[in-house]
Amino acid sequence: MTLSHLDKGLARNNEHLFKKERRFLIRLLTGQPKTCYENLSLDEIISRCCARLSLVTLRFWRVNGASVVVGYGNECAKTVDIVACKNSRVRIIRRFSGGGSVFLSEKCLNYTIIIPQTLSNGLRHISPSFQAINGMVVDTLKEFQLPAKVEEDTDVAVNSRKIAGSSQSRRWGVLCHQGTILIESETENIEKLIKNPTKQPKYRNGRTHKDFLTSLKQEREEIDDKLFERRLKSRMSLFLKQRLRLPIIETQVLTEEERNLNKATQLITHII
Secondary structure, eight states, rough: OOOOGGGSSSSSTTHHHHHSSSSEEEEOOOOOSSSSSHOOOOOHHHHHHHHHHHHEEEEOOOOOOOEEEOOOTTHHHHBHHHHHHTTTTTEEEEEESSSSSSOOOOEEEEEEEEEEEEGGGTOSSHHHHHHHHHHHHHHHHHHHOEEEEEEEETTTEEETTEEEHHHHHHHTTTTEEEEEESOOOOHHHHHHHHHOOSOGGGGGOOHHHHHHOOOOHHHTTOOOOHHHHHHHHHHHHHHHHHHTOOOOEOOOOOOHHHHHHHHHHOOEEEOO
C-alpha cells in the first residue's frame, strides 16, 4: 500500500476545495509544528472546526524537546512528579482528550485522526473505534514481524509490553483519536517524571514503567522507523478512504476558519 493510490485528480494545497465547494474530503495534513504544545493545540483547533467543515484529517507528527502530557480528566499532582518536571525543565501540558499521563519526546511517533461523527461510519462508538484504529497499528507492527495485539482497547502491546497508547475526545460532534508509538526507550525519564498510575490495565499486573513498556528499537533494533511511519500512514489513509468512501488530498493547508480560530479562541489544551 502506498500513497500513490490516493486520488490524483485533486490538486494539492488548493484551499478552494475546502472553502468554496465544501466537499466532504479526507485531508492528509503534512507539515507540522515543532513543539508538543503546538501540535496538541493544532489537534484541538482542527477538532473544533471539523464538523462545520465536513473535513476528515489524518496527520503524523513528531516533536522537538520533551513534555509530559496529562489527560483532560487527570489530576496532575496524582499522576506526575511536578517537582521533578520543573527540575528537569520539562513542560507539563494538559490535552483536551482523555487518557492517562504520557511522556512525549523525539523518540515517539504520534498520529491524529479527526472525523465528524456524522461521517464516522462504524467509528462512532468508543470501543469499536479504538479496536479499528489500534488494529492498524497492530497490523503494521506485524509487517515488521512483531507479535502485537490490542490490549483493553487503548493500548497496543508486543509480548505483553506496551508499545503504543491512544486517547480520544468526543467534543463538538467530532471524534479525535490521538495515538503514540514508542520508537526508542524513554523509561528512565518516564520513571522519573510520571508516577505509577493508581488505575492500571489488568495486563500490566502492577509492573513498573521499566518492566511494562517497550519500543520499536527494543524489540528489533534494525527496524527503520521512517519506513514504519510510511507503512502506517498508507494503511490508515486507505482505511479511511474505504471506510468513509471519500477522496483524499495531501496538503499543508489549514482552512481560513482554522487559522482564525487559532488566533481567537482560548483552548482547553494548555501548559500547566
